[in-house]
Amino acid sequence: MSSASAAPPDPRSTRRLALLAAGVLGAALVVVIVVATPWQVLPTPPGGRTPADPAAVFSADQIARAEAFAAALRPASLTSLLLGLLVSAALGLTRAGAAVARTLARPLGGGWVWQVLLGVVGIAVIGRLATLPLSVYGEVVRHRYGLSTRGWGLWARDVATSTAISAGLTAVGLLAVVALARRAPRTWWAWAGGGAAALVVVGSFLYPLVIEPAFNQFESMPASPLRTELLALAERSGTPVEDVLVADASRRTTALNAYVSGFGSTRRIVVYDTLLDRLPDEQIESIAAHELGHVANDDVLTGTLIGALGAGAGTALLGWLLTATPLLRRAGASGPGDGQVVGLLMLLLALGTLVSTPVQNLVSRHIEARADLHALDLTEDPESFTAVQRSLGTANLNDPDPPAAWHWFFGSHPTVPQRIAFAEDWAAVHGR
Structure with missing residues (x-):
């Protein structure tokens, strides 16, 4: 039984419409980011801003320990990221991903539904196994520095749980995408974009009720x-x-x-x-x-709006990309309604996540600074703020001065010296 969709490819006008929608939603996303991001939350104090000086915050031994921990983990983290992308590309830009989907679905009849569901799970597990040695190494490093207290049994359970949750959610989402592409071959991306945006909103509400209890008891x-x-x-x-x-x-x-x-x-x-x-x-x-500052400033809602617009724009762009016949042929799929397209879809999702990461972190760093301002305004206690930042930085082994490029791409928070300098600026502005 053939598993490919019989739907004809989208006409050029529909392809242009998908690209136009991606551009409009992308522009709206940029506007929301520019308007909603608190680019400057504190006036310049008399005498200028306090420089962030790690040596003024931590002892030489503390700095050396944090830098050694970061140096031990950073290459493994980067290698894991690149290896994961390489595996995704190998499965998404060749017929290997389609073969995985067909092979896993065959015992259940080989239908497109099983190709999507089991193909996503199979590809996710392959990617996880490829990076598993690096994850083991990372856990060994965390144990060595006293940051991890997990036994290997609990570690394996956490890895299995996170992989299962991620693969399950991705499988359900991509099943909806492929189903829409089969039912509405010319407008599926618009329906899928609306669904993806709604899913971001629903996920924000369900996460603390469904995902958090999978890893911790409260x-x-x-x-x-x-x-x-x-x-x-x-x-x-x-x-x-x-x-x-x-x-x-x-x-x-x-x-x-x-x-x-x-x-x-x-x-x-x-x-x-x-x-x-x-x-x-x-x-x-x-x-x-x-943390209450994030609630007071509606940061979760802002992040949800940004995520929803990003999901909509990304799905529209997906609608444009998945009309490229050479790309589909390379992946071994006849179209977006073919269950064998899952390898390509997962690669495009991974690339979209990678591209959006530095933008998300740029916004996050400014939002975190505003939450720091809220904490200082609410408690009026810069001494405790400074002390707790030192405690957090020491206990969590935060690198006090990471490479600029690394912090730009991966840094979701200001560094501890930057946050303490901010507290000193707050004190100066308020005459403390």
Whole structure:
């Protein structure tokens, strides 16, 4: 039984329309990023801005340890990224990806639905296995530096769980894309773009309820002065929360962290249990105040809007690319409605993620700076802010001065010296 769609290729006018839609949505995305990103959140203080100086923040031994940790992991991380792309290209730009889909679907009749679902899972597992030795090496390094507390059994479970969740969600999403391409061969990209944008929005709401519990267990923080103060802090921030939860992060790491997740009745402050024994309450409150800043400034909603526009633009661009006959022929697929197109689709998704990463991180660094401002304004305690940044940087082994190109591409937060310099600028602006 043939698994290829019998739909004719899109006419040139439809191809141009897909490219036009991608351009319009891309332009809207740029406008939203330019308008919504807080490019400068603090006036220049008297005497100018404080320079970020790692040597003024950390001891020489602390700097050497953090840099050694980064030097041990950075080549492996970059190699893993490149190897993953190479595997995706090998499966997406040759008939190998189509062969994987056909082979896995054959025992179940070889239909296009099974080609998509099992093809995505098979390709995802192949990619994960290709980079698994580098993941093992990374975990060995984290153990060596005392950052990971996971046994290898738990590590394997986490890898399997994350792979299964990622592959499952991708399989369902691509199944919808291929189904739309079969049903509406000329306008599928428009329907898929709307669906992708909606999925980003729904995912933002479901993530804390569905994904987070797959990796951590959460318990309400017992009644204590810290819990009372965190709830009061949320009220003062104008973003009340329903609960304060403690995550059992110590099963996996010694890293320190806290965050706010959920919306409305599901909003809660989540504190790693590693924080409770290692930091004083006022420093934990400073971290929570930063996270509440993301809620007060609607950063999740802004990120969701940016993600939805990006998903729509990317899907329209996909509609243009998947009318290129040479590209489809190389992948062994007859069109976007052919179940054997999954290898090519997954490659294009990987490339889209790679291209968008530095843009996302550029926006993220400025949003994080605004959340730092919120923490300082809310607590009026730059000393605790500075102290907790030192504690976080030391415990999490953050590189205090990463290479500029690396930080530009991969850095989602300002460096610890930059954040401490920002706190000093805040103090200067407010006459402290």
